[in-house]
Amino acid sequence: MAILHAYLNFNGNCEEAFEFYQSVFNTPSLGVYRFKDMPADPNCPLPPEAADKVMHTAIKINDSVMLMGSDCIESFGHKATAGTTTYLMLDTQTAEEAKDLYNKLTVAAQNIEMPLGEQFWAELYSSFQDKYGISWMIHFEGNKKMQ
Template sequence: MEIQPYLFFNGRCEEAIAFYRSALDAQELMKLRMKDAPPNPARPVPPEHADKIMHATLVVGSTHVLMSDGDCGEGGNTVHAGFSLSVTVDDRAAGEKYFNALADGGQVMMPFQQTFWTSGFGMLTDRFGVPWMVNVRDQQAAPK
């Protein structure tokens, strides 16, 4: 079994894909636009949404992150509540790199810093309203 996050970006998915490709070295696996779907008379796609993203898959490390523009409502940020995406890396330099890239245009909730369990951990909400935790997988600071 796998659990994969599926994020909705309310019309900003194309921008989010570009951001995560840069910030997380993500690879775009596939992308389907609204206009690629077979016509559905019961639910026609408005012409202004034809190029919006119905479904996309990014590969971040070994994880598939699924994404969509959703119904493209009013634009702006979708509310992402009740969860946080967690990035775990093997060294502090990588942790700082990803934390700073994700924080660009977002809001830092807890600066990236040493804690009692690791040499680096921080929390932020990115420019799309997605909450993140970045954690270094080490035992350097773990209590004995």
């Protein structure tokens, strides 16, 4: 069975975002590859301003969930476009965990669609875009199990 991980793309601030996510989830980086670490290719020259950008990084949120990311380099034909077609959903084990993650991830949030609160399907639920434009849902089902 495959394991699903989330991969996030950024337009130059991946390193800053992952430092933030490391503090939210209290977990270290698994490492960083930068574009300058790639072997040189004369058919695809690396722009000097892209050298220190993040080609790949990752953190483990728990034993089975990883958050990975990279910067997009426009000259390579890739640009991150923010939208609401994809969300990262954090299904928490306790109300306290939901509140803690919400309080950390919504610092300087770009948009709070639904503040953390009770819904008919969950004791606590929220959806928002964090300060980097990444869309999140926080969910604590509690005593509102699906029938």
